[in-house]
Amino acid sequence: MRWNPSLVCTVAFCALAGQVADATITADFTSNASIKQAAATVAKDLMAWYTGMNPGDVPGNLPSPYYWWECGAMFNTMINYWYYTGDTTYNPRTTQALVAQIGENTAFMPQNQTQSEGNDDQGFWGMAAMTAAETNYPPAPAPAPGWLALAQGVWTTQQGRWAEASAYCNGGLRWQIYPFNNGYNYKNSISNGCFFNLGARLALYTGNQTYADWAIKTFDWVYDVGLMSPTYQIFDGTQIADNCTAKDHNTWSYNAGIYLVGAASMYNYTNGSAEWHDRVSGILNTTVSTFFVNGVMQELCEPSGKCNVDQRSFKAYLSRWMAATAKLAPFTAPTIMPLLQSSAEAALKTCTVGGGNTQCGLMWTTGANDGSYGVGEEMSVLEVVQSNLLPTVPGWASAAKGTGNSTGDISAGTKSDTGDTPLVLSPITTGDRVGAVFLTALALVGVIGGTATMMVTEA
Numbered sequence: 297m298r299w300n301p302s303l304v305c306t307v308a309f310c311a312l313a314g315q316v317a318d319a320t321i322t323a324d325f326t327s328n329a330s331i332k333q334a335a336a337t338v339a340k341d342l343m344a345w346y347t348g349m350n351p352g353d354v355p356g357n358l359p360s361p362y363y364w365w366e367c368g369a370m371f372n373t374m375i376n377y378w379y380y381t382g383d384t385t386y387n388p389r390t391t392q393a394l395v396a397q398i399g400e401n402t403a404f405m406p407q408n409q410t411q412s413e414g415n416d417d418q419g420f421w422g423m424a425a426m427t428a429a430e431t432n433y434p435p436a437p438a439p440a441p442g443w444l445a446l447a448q449g450v451w452t453t454q455q456g457r458w459a460e461a462s463a464y465c466n467g468g469l470r471w472q473i474y475p476f477n478n479g480y481n482y483k484n485s486i487s488n489g490c491f492f493n494l495g496a497r498l499a500l501y502t503g504n505q506t507y508a509d510w511a512i513k514t515f516d517w518v519y520d521v522g523l524m525s526p527t528y529q530i531f532d533g534t535q536i537a538d539n540c541t542a543k544d545h546n547t548w549s550y551n552a553g554i555y556l557v558g559a560a561s562m563y564n565y566t567n568g569s570a571e572w573h574d575r576v577s578g579i580l581n582t583t584v585s586t587f588f589v590n591g592v593m594q595e596l597c598e599p600s601g602k603c604n605v606d607q608r609s610f611k612a613y614l615s616r617w618m619a620a621t622a623k624l625a626p627f628t629a630p631t632i633m634p635l636l637q638s639s640a641e642a643a644l645k646t647c648t649v650g651g652g653n654t655q656c657g658l659m660w661t662t663g664a665n666d667g668s669y670g671v672g673e674e675m676s677v678l679e680v681v682q683s684n685l686l687p688t689v690p691g692w693a694s695a696a697k698g699t700g701n702s703t704g705d706i707s708a709g710t711k712s713d714t715g716d717t718p719l720v721l722s723p724i725t726t727g728d729r730v731g732a733v734f735l736t737a738l739a740l741v742g743v744i745g746g747t748a749t750m751m752v753t754e755a
């Protein structure tokens with residue numbers, strides 16, 4: 297994810313006052329068919345933002361202002377859309393996008409993105425591939441690697457970055473992969489959350505204890521360093537300059553969700569251990585008290601009106617992962633399912649703007665559109681609505697249990713990526729030279745300043 301201080305509403309993706317009409321998506325949550333129908337409308341409106349399948353466009357990229365990571369996150373939502381509804385309409389462009397962004401190292405590090413890619417950006421694409429394996433989403437045609445291999449590739453590159461990063465703060469991944477990027481000296485909960493989440497899910501899918509060991513190690517580090525409090529508040533991150541003492545205390549729903557479903561995967565993997573039961577229960581309790589207002593999900597930046605483009609999509613991930621948790625740790629379902637329903641009902645009330653009067657807004661707690669719409673808003677509403685179809689789908693598949701057959705590859709991600717060596721780039725053009733000078737300048741600031749403080753001011 298990128299530093300993105302104050303981009304909120306621009307005319308390019310916000311509703312103009314006066315356009316607000318009556319709600320045009322209605323859903324009867326006592327009918328699976330009705331939920332599917334509502335999801336189909338929201339899915340169509342979400343995919344209307346995507347142009348990557350058009351000739352001459354780039355599959356797997358969204359137009360500005362949406363960053364590359366969010367496109368990976370969006371296609372995870374589309375895999376889930378297929379899983380929950382059986383509607384295959386968007387599968388061709390979903391598969392095309394995922395395959396286009398694989399990169400030479402089978403780890404979602406494509407040449408065009410690698411230089412500015414963070415562990416979290418890569419992690420969101422990796423988790424999309426993991427979801428494809430877990431839901432038995434159809435494999436991409438040969439010679440594309442299996443979905444499992446892609447998730448393993450991402451995990452393997454990140455595991456390879458741990459040793460270097462561990463020289464600081466006794467463990468934990470850095471936010472950024474490369475030293476020339478702002479944020480290299482920051483260790484954040486979302487990057488470590490992606491690695492924890494993937495490890496726990498790979499353990500569950502493959503039965504390979506190595507992944508579980510690393511998931512435990514990562515969870516323990518996050519807890520011990522204080523990014524997760526004893527009451528399961530999860531903070532944004534911490535700088536290595538002071539040995540990870542001070543914290544950025546911002547709390548985000550995607551951090552709650554990523555640790556919740558990782559813990560639920562470990563709970564399931566350990567056949568219901570008391571330790572992971574307690575963690576799932578604790579994270580869920582704090583998630584509910586932090587991110588729900590009268591049963592409706594809310595990002596903490598909403599009341600101030602200062603959610604940036606990235607943050608506008610976070611409720612998609614909390615919805616996605618709460619639903620998965622209800623399956624993996626069934627004792628949570630009586631708490632989770634009613635909240636997903638009340639949130640979905642509230643969310644649909646915001647879907648009254650845009651050309652067709654069905655695009656959705658950000659603030660579900662208000663009972664009306666708040667004047668915004670965009671990819672993040674749409675994706676969040678789609679995930680929370682389709683999550684209500686959870687009782688109609690099987691739980692995640694697993695090769696270890698004989699229910700999943702995605703092709704894996706433990707050598708994916710092992711090609712020349714030590715975390716410090718950028719991939720060989722294409723021949724330098726004038727445009728790239730400008731970029732290179734800029735990157736060098738940033739690197740110098742990093743060296744001279746020693747510990748250039750990251751300018752994160754997420755509200």
Ligand SMILES: *[C@@H]1O[C@H](CO)[C@@H](O)[C@H](O)[C@H]1NC(C)=O
Pocket residue numbers: 325326327328687688
């Ligand atoms: C949806 O389908 C599931 C599984 O068939 C069923 O258990 C559930 O009762 C249905 N829900 C509604 C609201 O009809």
Ligand SMILES: *[C@@H]1O[C@H](CO)[C@@H](O)[C@H](O)[C@H]1NC(C)=O
Pocket residue numbers: 354408
């Ligand atoms: C890579 O970036 C260049 C320059 O922005 C663009 O023209 C090209 O289409 C991109 N290719 C891919 C595969 O992303």
Ligand SMILES: *[C@@H]1O[C@H](CO)[C@@H](O)[C@H](O)[C@H]1NC(C)=O
Pocket residue numbers: 465466520521539540
């Ligand atoms: C840094 O913090 C870790 C615990 O997070 C501690 O084990 C280590 O000794 C500290 N190092 C320094 C140099 O203070």
Ligand SMILES: *[C@@H]1O[C@H](CO)[C@@H](O)[C@H](O)[C@H]1NC(C)=O
Pocket residue numbers: 565566567
């Ligand atoms: C969970 O139970 C299964 C089936 O009894 C067993 O094969 C597996 O080893 C158990 N897993 C763990 C982590 O104890």
Ligand SMILES: *[C@@H]1O[C@H](CO)[C@@H](O)[C@H](O)[C@H]1NC(C)=O
Pocket residue numbers: 574575577578579581
């Ligand atoms: C979470 O809340 C439930 C219901 O209040 C309670 O029974 C449970 O002990 C709590 N879990 C933890 C870990 O505090």
Ligand SMILES: *[C@@H]1O[C@H](CO)[C@@H](O)[C@H](O)[C@H]1NC(C)=O
Pocket residue numbers: 563564567568623624625626690691692
């Ligand atoms: C693990 O998840 C499956 C659904 O995928 C569920 O049926 C099973 O009960 C879960 N195991 C435990 C120990 O809760």
Ligand SMILES: *[C@@H]1O[C@H](CO)[C@@H](O)[C@H](O)[C@H]1NC(C)=O
Pocket residue numbers: 435442701702703
């Ligand atoms: C897994 O099984 C399904 C159903 O039999 C099949 O369609 C699919 O091609 C298989 N996937 C792989 C990777 O073999």
Ligand SMILES: *[C@@H]1O[C@H](CO)[C@@H](O)[C@H](O)[C@H]1NC(C)=O
Pocket residue numbers: 452504505506507706
């Ligand atoms: C388990 O995963 C680790 C990490 O990729 C790998 O080194 C090991 O060979 C795997 N074990 C098996 C039995 O596949």
